[in-house]
Amino acid sequence: MIPNTNYSNLKDSYLFYNIAQKTKSYLAEHPDKHLYRMGIGDVSLPLCDAVIKALHGAVDDQAVKNTFHGYMPECGAPELREAIAEYYGRRGVELSSEEVFVSSGASDELGDILDLFGKDKTVLIMEPAYPAYVDANTIAGNKIIHVPAGKENSFLPMPDASVVADVIYICSPNNPTGAVFDYKKLQAWVDYANGIDAIILFDAAYEAFIEEDDIPHSIYEVNGAGKCAIEICSLSKTAGFTGTRCGYTVIPKELNRGGMNLNQMWVRNRTTKTNGVSYIIQKGAAAVFTEEGQEQIHNNINIYKQNAACLMEALDKLGIWYCGGKNAPYIWMKCPNGMGSWEFFDFLLKEIQVVGTPGEGFGACGEGYFRFSTFGSPEDTKEAARRLVELLSK
Incomplete structure (x- = not known):
């Protein structure tokens, strides 16, 4: 057998595995806590x-x-x-x-x-x-x-x-x-x-x-x-x-x-x-x-966009630089106080139980940045935004 040796050139992707392991470990130690998951880019609303x-x-x-x-x-x-x-x-x-x-x-x-x-x-x-x-x-x-x-x-x-x-x-x-x-x-x-x-x-x-x-x-x-x-x-x-x-x-x-x-x-x-x-x-x-389908899917998209607006309002209050959100379901923010992206991940998880995605997982240019997905529930998004403002205002 002659394998495709290019597979040996792949870098191990630890991004979502590490996120899963960190959140699993945290919940094992704090079973009473609820996590506000805004990391994975999966939808939360059902089909129309x-x-x-x-x-x-x-x-x-x-x-x-x-x-x-x-x-x-x-x-x-x-x-x-x-x-x-x-x-x-x-x-x-x-x-x-x-x-x-x-x-x-x-x-x-x-x-x-x-x-x-x-x-x-x-x-x-x-x-x-x-x-x-x-x-x-x-x-x-x-x-x-x-x-x-x-x-x-x-x-x-x-x-x-x-x-x-x-x-x-x-x-x-x-x-x-x-x-x-x-x-x-x-x-x-x-x-x-x-x-x-x-x-x-x-x-x-x-x-x-x-x-x-x-x-x-x-x-x-x-x-x-x-x-x-x-x-x-x-x-x-x-x-x-x-x-x-x-x-x-x-x-x-x-x-x-x-x-x-x-x-x-x-x-x-x-x-x-x-x-x-x-x-x-x-x-x-x-x-x-x-026509019916377009109206219904845009009703769902508007809910995700309201999530984005909620998070953007929080970051605006904090004076944190970000892009995205208005025309996209992702918000890309600069980690505060010179934090690394994994450092900021651990900080949010421990202090306010909010889960996002460290920018480093998307390449070296992502270090020092953090991604929030807006596909979560409106209730969790509002609470996550409130906790974010409270934590980073200190």
């Missing part, structure tokens, strides 16, 4: 009624011979692909349904999509970064260029003309920082990618949280993006599909490299490597894009 009704209807379909569905089209059910294309159309982005590919979620797709680029590529990743970007490319054997971001550029780094890469990762709104690229800054990245013949992998998992008009929801709202960008989206945070698993990827038909068409390549990849997302899940996903 429109989705639940569609899922139940799809299950019933599978019990009747005339409506039973076996294998689904590998690239997605035509009606769901069309619904997603129409969703883009309402924002002024013209797509054909054949440019939309239904997936089992953004996390899966972000790794699988590397099949399009072959081996030994140079990949540009902005740091702090979602750890899967780095790990997937390490496994693939690609060279990674880390682009540092910090408070000085509001965690929105701009392209360096002296750096050349094959693939560029952009996540906006960003996980973990909550920072978002406006039209002008995103246009600079698109122009840069087209100038060096690179492909942008645009992670738009949190686009539904954008509320400001000068922030693009899709990279295809920027001129020239159809010639250089692949957009990967998720229903996990948009519609609570973290446990249901469905997303979609957009690959324009005009996207070509080396005499090959990436849309056609991905059709070939999906028809080779997958049997499609299940009928039941795709029916539930289609309900997200109905």
Whole structure:
């Protein structure tokens, strides 16, 4: 057997394991305490009624011979692909349904999509970064260029003309920082990618949280993006599909490299490597894009945004620097009094039983920062914010 030796180059990820161990140990010593968990990026609200009704209807379909569905089209059910294309159309982005590919979620797709680029590529990743970007490319054997971001550029780094890469990762709104690229800054990245013949992998998992008009929801709202960008989206945070698993990827038909068409390549990849997302899940996903579904999921998103407003108000009172929150479900704060990110984690856990995520877990540029997720319950979020103000005001 010849193993993929790139696995030996992976750094052990202690982030969420350490968080779990620390919280477990604390609760063992303090069984009477309640933890206010704002670390993990999982949702707390259930699927909306429109989705639940569609899922139940799809299950019933599978019990009747005339409506039973076996294998689904590998690239997605035509009606769901069309619904997603129409969703883009309402924002002024013209797509054909054949440019939309239904997936089992953004996390899966972000790794699988590397099949399009072959081996030994140079990949540009902005740091702090979602750890899967780095790990997937390490496994693939690609060279990674880390682009540092910090408070000085509001965690929105701009392209360096002296750096050349094959693939560029952009996540906006960003996980973990909550920072978002406006039209002008995103246009600079698109122009840069087209100038060096690179492909942008645009992670738009949190686009539904954008509320400001000068922030693009899709990279295809920027001129020239159809010639250089692949957009990967998720229903996990948009519609609570973290446990249901469905997303979609957009690959324009005009996207070509080396005499090959990436849309056609991905059709070939999906028809080779997958049997499609299940009928039941795709029916539930289609309900997200109905008028009823959109209203209901945005009602849930507004609850998470109220959580964000509560935390931002607390940090404003304390005079602590942060970004995110307004257009994203994450708040990225500077640790107070020069604390390290794990030091601050231990401090909050011990003193006020609040759990967040140490920034160091997202790369070296995250040291000294801390991430709060706004996906918890409103009651816990309000109490956590109150405790945070009380503790740090001392």
